[in-house]
Amino acid sequence: MREKASDCQLLPDSSPARAFPKLELRSLLLRSFLLLLALSSLNTEHWLLNTSLAAAPKRPNILLIYADDQSYKTVGCYPESWPWVRTPNIDRLAAAGVRFHAAYLGAWCMPSRAAMLTGHHPHGVESMRMEGKYPASAYDPKQCPFWPAVFRQQGYHTAQIGKWHTGVDAGWGRDWDHQIVWNRPLHPENAGAYYERQIVARDGKEEWTDGYPADNYTQWSEDYIRGKTRAADKPWFLWLCYGSIHGPSKPAARHKGLYANAEVPVPKDIFPPRPGKPDYLNQTQAWAKGPDGTPIAGKSGETFGDTSGKQRQTFAGFVRQMNECVPAIDEGVGKLMAALKETGQLENTIVIYTADQGFGMGEHGFRTKLGPYDATYRSPLIIAMPGLTPAGKVCNTPANAPDLVATFAAQAGVKLPWATHGRDLTPLLRNPAAAWPHPCLYEFTGHHYGSSVAKLAKEEPDKAIYNNVPWYSVVVQDGWKLIHYLKPGTGDELYDLKADPDELTNRIAAPEAKERLAKLRVALKAELERTQAGFAANQ
Numbered sequence: 001m002r003e004k005a006s007d008c009q010l011l012p013d014s015s016p017a018r019a020f021p022k023l024e025l026r027s028l029l030l031r032s033f034l035l036l037l038a039l040s041s042l043n044t045e046h047w048l049l050n051t052s053l054a055a056a057p058k059r060p061n062i063l064l065i066y067a068d069d070q071s072y073k074t075v076g077c078y079p080e081s082w083p084w085v086r087t088p089n090i091d092r093l094a095a096a097g098v099r100f101h102a103a104y105l106g107a108w109c110m111p112s113r114a115a116m117l118t119g120h121h122p123h124g125v126e127s128m129r130m131e132g133k134y135p136a137s138a139y140d141p142k143q144c145p146f147w148p149a150v151f152r153q154q155g156y157h158t159a160q161i162g163k164w165h166t167g168v169d170a171g172w173g174r175d176w177d178h179q180i181v182w183n184r185p186l187h188p189e190n191a192g193a194y195y196e197r198q199i200v201a202r203d204g205k206e207e208w209t210d211g212y213p214a215d216n217y218t219q220w221s222e223d224y225i226r227g228k229t230r231a232a233d234k235p236w237f238l239w240l241c242y243g244s245i246h247g248p249s250k251p252a253a254r255h256k257g258l259y260a261n262a263e264v265p266v267p268k269d270i271f272p273p274r275p276g277k278p279d280y281l282n283q284t285q286a287w288a289k290g291p292d293g294t295p296i297a298g299k300s301g302e303t304f305g306d307t308s309g310k311q312r313q314t315f316a317g318f319v320r321q322m323n324e325c326v327p328a329i330d331e332g333v334g335k336l337m338a339a340l341k342e343t344g345q346l347e348n349t350i351v352i353y354t355a356d357q358g359f360g361m362g363e364h365g366f367r368t369k370l371g372p373y374d375a376t377y378r379s380p381l382i383i384a385m386p387g388l389t390p391a392g393k394v395c396n397t398p399a400n401a402p403d404l405v406a407t408f409a410a411q412a413g414v415k416l417p418w419a420t421h422g423r424d425l426t427p428l429l430r431n432p433a434a435a436w437p438h439p440c441l442y443e444f445t446g447h448h449y450g451s452s453v454a455k456l457a458k459e460e461p462d463k464a465i466y467n468n469v470p471w472y473s474v475v476v477q478d479g480w481k482l483i484h485y486l487k488p489g490t491g492d493e494l495y496d497l498k499a500d501p502d503e504l505t506n507r508i509a510a511p512e513a514k515e516r517l518a519k520l521r522v523a524l525k526a527e528l529e530r531t532q533a534g535f536a537a538n539q
């Protein structure tokens with residue numbers, strides 16, 4: 001080190017810089033020189049910009065916007081949407097990032113949320129259970145920890161706003177620094193109030209809240225983004241859970257009648273027979289022929305939505321009504337994006353738009369979720385962040401909920417103390433056309449979770465059915481889908497999603513698809529083993 005003695009000769013011994021180690025002194029001098037250079041050639045604004053670029057990358061904020069029961073067909077940037085659907089703000093997000101053709105996050109509200117909170121498929125969510133009056137439910141946070149708590153421990157500020165449907169314990173103070181939650185499991189008496197007065201707990205304190213809930217959730221989220229309800233010095237994660245467009249699907253007053261005259265084509269297989277498809281679809285049939293042959297709701301005159309309760313809803317009316325609930329969310333997306341931009345956070349926030357699951361709107365006779373088909377299960381998924389995602393690209397590789405969790409952890413630099421079932425999607429976010437050798441697994445296990453899934457599948461497989469839909473495990477890969485039912489005798493299904501996106505022709509017995517089927521069976525078995533499902537695909 002003798003040759004560096006000259007460093008110290010530049011300053012007298014009495015200088016405070018004596019206290020600096022030699023390398024720091026050198027760095028200080030260099031920085032002073034660069035500062036003078038910069039000030040002489042740049043204005044202040046550019047200098048600040050250069051400083052921030054030179055700094056270590058900031059950990060991104062994560063804004064997860066999660067709608068309810070929303071088919072991709074209600075989102076305008078999806079080519080399968082009805083041509084009159086208008087979602088300009090969500091479309092703008094897609095134009096700024098990557099739109100996934102398909103996401104398979106969960107079969108219904110509770111398992112989708114359980115998977116999103118743990119990074120596990122339902123068969124790996126130990127202790128989660130339905131208990132008490134629906135939707136009351138419970139779990140043991142020690143057996144079933146939620147990852148936002150880990151984000152908190154590792155420097156993130158976390159928040160959840162809106163609908164909750166995963167145990168009566170909504171995790172405030174453990175998983176969430178800030179929470180304004182409509183806790184349905186805790187208040188079954190208020191659990192149907194999707195569009196009415198809600199009991200919400202604001203940071204643990206309950207209160208009645210008036211107003212249109214989707215608008216409330218947007219406002220509370222905007223407050224959070226703008227810094228009113230969060231720590232200013234931490235990266236943040238906000239899970240915004242809209243209850244829209246879940247039934248009874250009441251549009252905001254300002255949107256009612258928006259699509260009154262919209263033309264609604266009837267899906268090809270809204271009525272049986274459906275040759276080659278499983279018989280249970282006759283039990284889930286939710287549409288009947290009206291006097292003029294057009295579909296009307298239900299086999300026995302059910303009503304839904306904003307009706308007097310006396311008239312049976314038409315299919316077209318149902319589709320219009322569901323769609324009229326979307327603009328409130330779309331406006332919310334616009335407000336939140338504006339808030340990000342105005343507060344200078346747009347460049348450093350990963351924005352995700354998705355829904356807990358899709359919703360059958362006449363396809364295969366459904367007027368609900370639960371089914372294994374794209375129409376019933378598949379969610380919209382858009383992910384955007386400048387510098388991470390290219391603009392306006394489509395990714396044809398499907399994603400599941402554990403994949404999203406693995407991606408969030410990777411992007412945030414947070415190490416989870418347990419292995420998720422997911423795969424970090426970052427390579428696809430950077431290049432949506434990147435090769436992806438992995439199959440996408442998704443499943444339906446009724447109201448069972450954790451090891452109770454394997455127990456029932458092995459010991460009482462005939463009971464592997466819920467709301468008339470048999471349990472299933474599905475893999476999607478290279479544009480093909482294999483549906484394997486865990487209830488014996490149901491009959492499996494195979495679809496070529498590129499040639500037959502409506503899943504009308506079951507090719508399970510097609511000789512030309514034999515190799516494909518064999519490959520998908522191997523993939524399904526491997527995925528179940530990799531995720532320690534405890535049950536095999538050939539039950």
Ligand SMILES: [Ca+2]
Nearest residue numbers: 068069109356
């Ligand atoms: Ca749902």
